[in-house]
Amino acid sequence: MSSLIAISIGPVQSFIAAARRTRDLWFGSYMLSEISRAVAQSLESQNCKLIFPSNAKAHSVANVVQAELGGSRDPARVVEEARAAAQRRWMEFTKEARKLAGDFIVEERWSEQIGDALELYAAWAPLDGSDYTAARARLMRLLAGRKALRDFAPGKGEFGIPKSSLDGARESVWKDDPARLNFPASLARRLRLAEGEQLDAIGVTKRLAEGRRAVPSVARIAADPWLRGAASARPDLFRELLEECRRLVQQDLLGPADWPQFEVFPFEGTAVYRNRYAAWAAECGVPYGTFQALSEIVERLEEPPLGEPSPYLAILAADGDRMGRTIAGLRSAEEHRKLSAALAGFAVQAGEIVAEEHGGWLVYSGGDDVLAFLPVDRALAAARALHDSFSAKLQALVSPGTEPPTLSVGIAVAHFMEPLEDLLNYARAAESVAKEAPEDEPGTERDGLAIHYYPRGGVALKVRSRWSEGLDREIQQLAGLHDQNLISDKAGYDLRELARLYKAWKTDATFSAEAVRADAKRLLSRKRGGQQPALPESLFESIDRVGSARELEKLAERIVLGRVFANAIRQARGGGK
Secondary structure (H helix, E strand, O other): OOEEEEEEEEOHHHHHHOOOOHHHHHHHHHHHHHHHHHHHHHHHHOOEEEEEOOOOOOOOOOOEEEEEEOOOOOHHHHHHHHHHHHHHHHHHHHHHHHHHHHHHEOHHHHHHHHHOOOEEEEEEEEOOOOOHHHHHHHHHHHHHHHHHOOOOOOOOOOOOOOEOOOOOOOEOOEOOOHHHOOOOHHHHHHHOOOOOOOOOHHHHHHHHOOOOOOOOOHHHHHHHHHHHHHHHHOHHHHHHHHHHHHHHHHOOOOOEOOOHHHOOOOEOHHHHOHHHHHHHHHHHOOOHHHHHHHHHHHHHHOOOOOOOOOOEEEEEEEEEEOHHHHHHOOOOHHHHHHHHHHHHHHHHHHHHHHHHHOOOEEEEEEOOEEEEEEOHHHHHHHHHHHHHHHHHHHHOOOOOOOOOOEEEEEEEEEEOOOOHHHHHHHHHHHHHHHHOOOOOOOOOOOOEEEEEEEOOOOOOEEEEEEHHHOHHHHHHHHHHHHHOOOOOOOHHHHHHHHHHHHHOOOOOHHHHHHHHHHHHHHHHHHOOOOOOOOOOHHHHHHHHOOOOHHHHHHHHHHHHHHHHHHHHHHHHOOOOO
């Protein structure tokens, strides 16, 4: 009798979501994918035919693996061997981290935590004589029920021992307060512990496993437009910057960012933010004056037209729409494998789009789920490319007359000094808005793009529309107008205040719309930046389409966002005109 098997690997919270640094985030995702890959490989070695992923060599493996088991083999034994493979792969990661952590770890606490860190739940259902769609639906109900009946082992907390700073679920494995532990300099720089930061076994593994594998920081992503602009506008001085950074790397004071997309400046972004030098010196345990030569070079680069590097980056979160409905409609395991292969192909292409084509950093792409950090000036183009790639990959797999899956994308633009947890929450909130229809736009849910801008110390600005409405292209067009000084920096804010004034009116709607449009054109003409030609006709056409004060407010918000993206575009080409 053949069976369907589904295995869920976790915990996702401890491996991925609990993160204070980009290394925690990326390596937790990578580690969970590799453990899931070990499960998939174990199933293949036991003559199971994988369904999701379609094969164990996929670019990334999601934390739910599904396979078809033929013959008379007991599914329970197959699952136990897969569980053992997952545990072995996890122990490979912990072994390396434990060796690097040396004598600073409480051994008994470490062994206990790594022994029960993995959560693996499984279910199986007979397939012979059953419709695949019905069999899979039953399988997933069984898996959900098994996860709901999770094993609750007795708590083994230790009185007076601080919890991990990453998620508070487990006790710290350090022998003492990290501030009192005399870490060797090389270990301290790999751990990069914040003041008072405690780590459990999973946290230490995420910081130390696989040695010094470089992971770009949010500062490096934020600085990218400025670095590209500096390299082209001031090449001689930029070479001095590179040489000084190489000297600091040799002294183990500066981390590399030697990923191909950062070829122009293969170092950590902290090097060009002079207001971070004091914290950097304290972290490395060196005098502030150690970075004096670097500071002088950066200060010279900051002279007009470049200015100081912007501290803002874009965090992109994307998720497929109608995927549950699409999978539920699959009529055979073979159709499901084709879908899995298409999603695996998209995952590979997502990496190329984010890193190779748009100079960003892909945290993960697990089928229809994407998380990436991008330079602000390239975020909109990357989002459009991801959306179009996803649609192209899945279009051919959908039955005629069936609405194909689409990709909703959320982009959050925020300051790199915000806590990583907040940056991720901003992006996920934008993704959620992209998938949902606002109250005043019923029927426009899914296939959306949402852009949220979080000025530090200010109120967030949020815009959203469906991809078919071309929000990304509109923002890019407005950014171009700002870049050419055809719109002043204050115009969007003043236009928004005008819209709010008209929203309070209680008068004839037709008259209000006419008044709104006339006043908006007057304000924009008056607020043109510099001595420039008249405003382009396209902007007046946008105003002519405004039918209410609320619609004018939406246009104003997009003009403000255009300014945000224009600032990054200016820096990427070397500053002012």
